[in-house]
Amino acid sequence: MIRLANMTKRFSGHAAVDDVSLTVPEGGFLVLLGPSGCGKSTMLRMLAGLDQPSSGRIEMGGRLVADGSALSLPPERRNAWLVFQSYALWPHMTVAGNVDWPLKVARHPDRAARVEEALAMMGIADLAGRTLSEISGGQQQRVALARMIAQRPKVMLFDEPLSNLDATLRVEMRHEIARLHKATGATAVYVTHDQIEAMTLATHVAVLNKGRVEQFAPPQALLDSPASAFVARFVGTPPANLIPIRAGAWFRRLPDPQLPQIDGHAMLRAEDLALKGPGPRALKAQLMGSIPMMGQRLLTLQVEGTRVTAIAPPAVPLTETMLVTLPDTASVIFDTEGYRLP
Amino acid sequence: MRPARPELFSNWTLHYWIGTADPAFARGLPGVLRNPQLMTGLWTTLSLGVGVSPAAVAIGLLTAVTLTGPRIAVLTETVNQLAFLPMLLPGIAFGAAYIALYGAPIGPLPALYGTPWLLGLALTASSLPFAVQTGRATVAQIGGEIDEAARMTGASLSRRLAAITLPLASKGVIAGALLVFVNVIGDLAIVVLL
Numbered sequence: 001m002i003r004l005a006n007m008t009k010r011f012s013g014h015a016a017v018d019d020v021s022l023t024v025p026e027g028g029f030l031v032l033l034g035p036s037g038c039g040k041s042t043m044l045r046m047l048a049g050l051d052q053p054s055s056g057r058i059e060m061g062g063r064l065v066a067d068g069s070a071l072s073l074p075p076e077r078r079n080a081w082l083v084f085q086s087y088a089l090w091p092h093m094t095v096a097g098n099v100d101w102p103l104k105v106a107r108h109p110d111r112a113a114r115v116e117e118a119l120a121m122m123g124i125a126d127l128a129g130r131t132l133s134e135i136s137g138g139q140q141q142r143v144a145l146a147r148m149i150a151q152r153p154k155v156m157l158f159d160e161p162l163s164n165l166d167a168t169l170r171v172e173m174r175h176e177i178a179r180l181h182k183a184t185g186a187t188a189v190y191v192t193h194d195q196i197e198a199m200t201l202a203t204h205v206a207v208l209n210k211g212r213v214e215q216f217a218p219p220q221a222l223l224d225s226p227a228s229a230f231v232a233r234f235v236g237t238p239p240a241n242l243i244p245i246r247a248g249a250w251f252r253r254l255p256d257p258q259l260p261q262i263d264g265h266a267m268l269r270a271e272d273l274a275l276k277g278p279g280p281r282a283l284k285a286q287l288m289g290s291i292p293m294m295g296q297r298l299l300t301l302q303v304e305g306t307r308v309t310a311i312a313p314p315a316v317p318l319t320e321t322m323l324v325t326l327p328d329t330a331s332v333i334f335d336t337e338g339y340r341l342p
Numbered sequence: 343m344r345p346a347r348p349e350l351f352s353n354w355t356l357h358y359w360i361g362t363a364d365p366a367f368a369r370g371l372p373g374v375l376r377n378p379q380l381m382t383g384l385w386t387t388l389s390l391g392v393g394v395s396p397a398a399v400a401i402g403l404l405t406a407v408t409l410t411g412p413r414i415a416v417l418t419e420t421v422n423q424l425a426f427l428p429m430l431l432p433g434i435a436f437g438a439a440y441i442a443l444y445g446a447p448i449g450p451l452p453a454l455y456g457t458p459w460l461l462g463l464a465l466t467a468s469s470l471p472f473a474v475q476t477g478r479a480t481v482a483q484i485g486g487e488i489d490e491a492a493r494m495t496g497a498s499l500s501r502r503l504a505a506i507t508l509p510l511a512s513k514g515v516i517a518g519a520l521l522v523f524v525n526v527i528g529d530l531a532i533v534v535l536l
Contacts, residue, residue: 048494050490075493075494075495076495076496077496081494082490082491082494084487084490085487086487088488088491089491090492090506090510091510092509092510101495101505102494102495105495105496105497106495106496
């Protein structure tokens with residue numbers, strides 16, 4: 001279990017992590033999701049014990065490991081390990097040497113067996129004697145994971161571990177990490193800006209923006225009821241359309257009694273927009289591009305100066321200008337500040 | 343081209359290097375490598391170089407590790423700039439300062455003037471700019487995450503230096519040591535004073 005209470009990190013007055021409180025149950029998989037500079041890596045470093053919070057508490061497995069400036073247990077006493085973005089393997093050691101060294105420092109009694117088991121679990125037992133320059137990037141990632149599981153940490157921390165891999169390997173390693181998490185039963189905290197990784201791995205997602213938690217929820221809840229316009233723009237494949245409304249009028253010029261009489265944005269998923277018309281709710285759209293996806297096409301359209309995405313079934317012909325029909329209602333509305341209307 | 347005639351090289355000699363004293367030759371002076379004064383000087387110079395370079399490099403590397411660690415902006419920048427200070431001082435002034443500092447006994451320490459120890463101390467200090475800067479380049483190359491991964495294991499600073507930083511830094515360390523070595527054996531101003 002991991003519990004954060006009012007965790008804050010200030011760098012010369014500026015709060016990189018601002019009053020974050022959340023709880024992840026034992027064996028959970030927390031993804032910290034957000035754009036670069038949102039404070040997610042700083043949070044992870046504080047969990048690892050490499051940085052100390054300016055204020056607030058961190059509990060791991062029921063034990064207080066950091067409390068403002070009063071207490072910060074060193075990394076080796078937290079029963080946690082961090083997989084770095086660059087893997088941070090030690091290039092002058094062999095594959096087995098890299099997995100072995102942390103155990104050696106910890107004076108583990110049965111190192112050889114642990115190393116062998118970890119390498120076998122990652123499917124790289126045959127690479128044990130190789131040096132790092134002799135193995136590929138994907139294999140190095142496996143070494144980094146083996147180095148972690150050999151120590152059997154109760155908390156596994158990942159700092160954008162897949163960002164240096166190509167698309168195919170990324171999918172493969174994502175499954176490997178999911179498998180490791182299931183097999184070890186450890187609690188995982190995973191930092192990424194890739195919402196697909198977040199949606200596939202997480203039991204809990206914390207969407208971060210400027211050091212604050214925008215929303216803390218299971219992945220499906222982020223899609224179904226985003227707490228803010230920021231979350232709605234960030235998650236989903238493709239991300240939701242945020243249609244500007246002014247005084248209850250779509251795109252500022254198509255009044256609709258169904259909409260609240262305010263300024264803001266209405267959230268529409270790509271599948272909510274129908275490519276048909278004409279009709280009272282149809283609007284002209286310019287076709288900007290299309291991507292084939294799952295037997296259909298994902299269209300990027302320009303409507304009244306706003307870019308929207310819509311889905312075109314195979315039967316619909318693509319033309320330079322198309323008609324888009326708005327749905328009868330929009331269930332999710334955000335005000336001008338980006339907060340969701342109740 | 344004319345074929346080389348053997349007599350062209352017939353008067354070449356190594357006598358001025360290794361010859362024994364011969365009254366018939368060079369007014370009885372032996373070769374330079376047989377001159378005891380010169381040989382002592384040569385050995386002193388070389389052993390100073392060999393002794394000073396590891397010491398300077400060790401201090402430089404430690405400074406570099408400290409400088410690249412968690413930064414306390416004002417302090418790290420000050421240390422970084424201070425490391426250039428020996429370059430700013432003329433060698434003569436540097437030597438004079440060391441005579442003033444260690445010429446008389448300090449507490450239990452004897453006066454160091456006239457001993458190779460004073461030379462070693464002064465030369466180490468004067469080589470620090472080279473050592474610190476090459477050390478910084480080396481440590482920067484190794485990168486923060488590699489050392490942080492080692493920190494995660496709970497290994498102490500000295501253990502991390504011995505097992506991770508130094509093996510990775512060996513090339514840079516050798517380059518730094520050579521730079522200091524050349525600087526030390528070529529130095530005149532400090533040595534001539536002390």
